[in-house]
Amino acid sequence: MKRTIIALSAFILLTGMNFTAHGQEADTVKYWQNSGVLSLNLSQSSFTNWAAGGQNSVALNGLLNLGANYKKGKSAWDNALTIGYGKMLQQGSDLGWVKTDDRIDFQSKYGKQGSGKWFYSGLMSFKTQMTPGYNYPNTEDKISDFLAPAYLLFSLGMDYKPAPEFSLFLSPLTSKNTIVNDDYLSSVGAFGVEPGKKFRSELGAYLNAAYKKDEIVKNVNFLTRLDLFSNYLHNPQNIDVSWEMLLVLKVNEFISATVNTHLIYDDDILIKVDEGSGGEAIMGKRTQFKEVIGVGLTYKFIK
Secondary structure (H helix, E strand, C coil): CHHHHHHHHHHHHHCCCCCCCCHHHHHHCCCEEEEEEEEEEEEEECCCCCCCCCCCEEEEEEEEEEEEEEEECCEEEEEEEEEEEEEEEECCCCCCCEEEEEEEEEEEEEEEECCCCEEEEEEEEEEECCCCEECCCCCCCEEEECCECEEEEEEEEEEEEEECCEEEEEEEEEEEEEECCCHHHHHCCHHHCCCCCCEEEEEEEEEEEEEEEEEEECCEEEEEEEEEEEECCCCCCCCEEEEEEEEEEECCCCEEEEEEEEEEECCCCEEEEEECCCCCEEEEECCEEEEEEEEEEEEEEEC
């Protein structure tokens, strides 16, 4: 599986760089558009005789957002890959470097134009993370890992594209598959799988809305994506939500500030909300939210 992810990354990086059937067409027609943002952010806090108090810390975050989109005649093929990772070190803590961000997110969508701005489309997406996750300060019991969970989604439907910056994909036929490839997490039924199982499949309806705009105002780039899923066979009224946003504020050619947020709600995922009288964990359904803000080196390209 790791080789598969590396291959997907290489595919998106390389696709379209010289992807034309004939040399003469390459001089006049460009079917592929590649784009990407690479951001490396470092933050550091230091306190010496600071009356208000504080704790020295260092944090490092990296974000890679790539896109490769193909358009020829009535065919359209959109690919996107996001990889994010971050760690933080606090002085005086015995935890060492702790993880603050970790994700791999790949999506591919192919469509044939039907009527007007509508396309008959198929979509595939894959999401997971790279390294184990813990509920700090507990570093003994993993709460996540590579392929635990992983989400693999296949969907057929219609895609509405009124402008190059926006698309709305609607599907009445979607297979959402949850993978928990870890013996311990599987045994406790993490992420909605049955205890002892490592795979769960759901059938339902799906909505994917995406908006990406370079220079939404001067020196500000914006990207957002919303995913909604309803399971036909189990509590269809409880809709799974995933909403991501990336804002890049350019200072100069290589220095930018980035704001990255991710909101998730899935009632199959239980979060520790309290402890019982015996010290046992009390689990509940909660909205998850993550925010990563950084200033550092950013490289952006469009080809």
